[in-house]
Amino acid sequence: MDAFFVILTGSLVAVTCGILGIFLMLRRMVMIGDAISHSVLPGIVIAFLISGSRDGLAMLIAAVITGLLTTFIIQFIHEKGKLQADASIGVTFTWLFAIGIILISVFADYVDLDQECVLYGEIAYVPIDLWILPSGIIMGPRSVYMLGTVLLIVVITILFFFKEFYMVTFDQDFAVSTGLSVTLWHYILMALISLTTVASFESVGAILVVAFLVAPPASAYLLSDDFKTIIILTVFIGIIVAISGYFLAVYINSSISGSMTVMAGIIFAIAWLLAFRRRNFQKSLKIIKF
Amino acid sequence: MIIHVDQPVVEVHDLTVTYERRPVLWDIDFTLPGGILAGIIGPNGAGKTTLIKAAMDLVVPGSGFVRLFGKSLKEVRSKVSYVPQRRTVDWDFPASVYDVILMGTYPSLGLFRYPRKAEKELALDALRKVELEDFKNRQISQLSGGQQQRVFLARALTQNADLFFMDEPFAGVDAATEKTIIKVLQELTSHGKTVVVVHHDLQSVAKYFDWTIMIHSRLIASGPTSQVFTPELVEKTYGGKLDLLTEVAHLLQTEKLPPRED
Ligand SMILES: Nc1ncnc2c1ncn2[C@@H]1O[C@H](COP(=O)(O)OP(=O)(O)OP(=O)(O)O)[C@@H](O)[C@H]1O
Ligand SMILES: [Mg+2]
Numbered sequence: 001m002d003a004f005f006v007i008l009t010g011s012l013v014a015v016t017c018g019i020l021g022i023f024l025m026l027r028r029m030v031m032i033g034d035a036i037s038h039s040v041l042p043g044i045v046i047a048f049l050i051s052g053s054r055d056g057l058a059m060l061i062a063a064v065i066t067g068l069l070t071t072f073i074i075q076f077i078h079e080k081g082k083l084q085a086d087a088s089i090g091v092t093f094t095w096l097f098a099i100g101i102i103l104i105s106v107f108a109d110y111v112d113l114d115q116e117c118v119l120y121g122e123i124a125y126v127p128i129d130l131w132i133l134p135s136g137i138i139m140g141p142r143s144v145y146m147l148g149t150v151l152l153i154v155v156i157t158i159l160f161f162f163k164e165f166y167m168v169t170f171d172q173d174f175a176v177s178t179g180l181s182v183t184l185w186h187y188i189l190m191a192l193i194s195l196t197t198v199a200s201f202e203s204v205g206a207i208l209v210v211a212f213l214v215a216p217p218a219s220a221y222l223l224s225d226d227f228k229t230i231i232i233l234t235v236f237i238g239i240i241v242a243i244s245g246y247f248l249a250v251y252i253n254s255s256i257s258g259s260m261t262v263m264a265g266i267i268f269a270i271a272w273l274l275a276f277r278r279r280n281f282q283k284s285l286k287i288i289k290f
Numbered sequence: 291m292i293i294h295v296d297q298p299v300v301e302v303h304d305l306t307v308t309y310e311r312r313p314v315l316w317d318i319d320f321t322l323p324g325g326i327l328a329g330i331i332g333p334n335g336a337g338k339t340t341l342i343k344a345a346m347d348l349v350v351p352g353s354g355f356v357r358l359f360g361k362s363l364k365e366v367r368s369k370v371s372y373v374p375q376r377r378t379v380d381w382d383f384p385a386s387v388y389d390v391i392l393m394g395t396y397p398s399l400g401l402f403r404y405p406r407k408a409e410k411e412l413a414l415d416a417l418r419k420v421e422l423e424d425f426k427n428r429q430i431s432q433l434s435g436g437q438q439q440r441v442f443l444a445r446a447l448t449q450n451a452d453l454f455f456m457d458e459p460f461a462g463v464d465a466a467t468e469k470t471i472i473k474v475l476q477e478l479t480s481h482g483k484t485v486v487v488v489h490h491d492l493q494s495v496a497k498y499f500d501w502t503i504m505i506h507s508r509l510i511a512s513g514p515t516s517q518v519f520t521p522e523l524v525e526k527t528y529g530g531k532l533d534l535l536t537e538v539a540h541l542l543q544t545e546k547l548p549p550r551e552d
Binding site: 169225 | 372
């Protein structure tokens with residue numbers, strides 16, 4: 001049963017991140033996902049200080065605010081400060097992450113958090129951390145509910161606004177010419193990524209979030225030219241990564257998050273070789289440059 | 291020579307656009323009648339792309355304005371279609387020809403609605419017009435430059451607009467494709483629609499365009515092609531580079547332009 005919940009948690013994160021990662025990848029913005037997954041840390045700490053707990057709405061709201069703030073600062077430094085996009089991203093998220101770490105150490109007595117946990121998570125504890133109703137009924141692992149909710153939010157948003165996301169991703173100028181706001185959809189995407197990160201940070205940590213944002217979409221992109229197929233493949237690959245990563249960890253008696261990340265890399269390598277064999281040579285080369 | 295018209299479909303008024311304090315378009319002022327095929331010509335970097343981007347609110351003008359059908363773009367957006375330069379998008383994007391063409395119907399659908407039979411008919415019709423029936427399910431990464439250009443044109447057709455701005459629809463296409471495209475554009479104008487096209491090939495200007503706009507950062511000429519497409523004005527558009535530079539330098543001294551803050 002424990003194995004089931006660990007794999008379920010990993011899969012929920014994989015699917016959520018994968019769906020969002022497809023849009024990031026196609027807009028060449030994977031690094032922003034990386035940035036946000038780290039920079040929400042100060043938001044998490046402040047929410048913890050205010051609300052005194054790790055779960056609940058305060059945490060989600062704080063994450064969205066910090067995530068959007070990160071996006072805004074990156075944009076601001078890039079446009080007004082005339083710094084290259086990748087440099088603006090690097091400056092912003094390291095700075096925010098550092099603030100988070102300082103906050104943790106200053107308020108160490110009040111905050112039950114540490115940066116190790118934020119980066120690597122503690123997925124093995126998922127089955128122990130249960131949601132228990134006041135009446136005493138045990139509902140199951142807390143993170144499964146949290147991640148399930150976020151997955152639902154992500155899927156519903158993308159389904160409802162697929163047309164808009166699709167247009168903005170493929171052809172920005174055309175999208176703007178029809179009256180869409182590229183900025184608005186950009187911020188919505190970033191808000192969703194922030195939500196995902198904060199919901200996953202305890203269980204899987206920021207590193208695995210980044211791996212799931214990048215590897216399954218990139219693998220799927222190499223294997224297909226059709227948007228819907230890419231979405232389905234991404235979901236499928238994400239789940240495979242979660243399952244195989246878990247068993248790898250058990251087999252070599254190692255970190256679960258680490259093993260899942262390794263599996264994500266291995267599956268990407270396989271996809272790359274398959275694409276190479278399909279003579280999808282140009283795509284294989286291009287993706288290395290991301 | 292600038293010839294103005296009454297009741298213009300496109301009115302560009304005292305338009306100035308600057309990128310980082312550098313004027314790219316300077317005091318552009320012209321009007322276009324409806325139902326014509328108009329060509330914008332000028333050397334590389336003359337500001338042709340910037341001009342149609344300004345018309346589509348994609349760049350913010352330093353001063354001046356553009357009115358379409360006598361209104362601001364916001365009020366008439368559904369009647370206006372924009373075809374960007376082909377190279378502005380990633381053609382490795384996972385989409386088929388049909389997917390991209392169908393995208394032209396999205397704006398009229400609004401939120402939460404997806405293409406139904408009517409929209410699909412429209413897309414298939416556009417596909418036929420640009421002679422890409424056989425490529426319907428082809429991935430866009432596997433198209434030639436001319437085919438990509440026709441995909442963009444077909445997407446614009448499904449928008450059912452009355453006014454079209456197209457950035458170099460003839461760039462990198464062969465003679466046969468050029469014929470197909472011009473046929474489509476002429477059919478549009480024959481139905482009273484207005485088409486404004488950025489164009490590079492001076493050989494075909496007189497043959498294709500009812501109206502010609504010549505720019506080189508400033509407006510050199512705007513009027514019926516037969517009247518404005520003269521050797522002197524073409525020379526002025528393409529040859530007068532040195533003159534223009536001295537003119538801008540002069541303006542800077544008299545502080546008509548904002549002084550540089552370095
Ligand atoms: N985003 C931008 N930032 C700064 N300068 C720009 C930008 N876009 C264009 N420019 C400059 O503005 C000038 C006009 O550019 P524009 O693209 O409008 O020219 P064009 O007439 O379309 O040229 P081409 O024939 O090469 O397409 C050029 O000198 C260009 O360098
Ligand atoms: Mg141009």
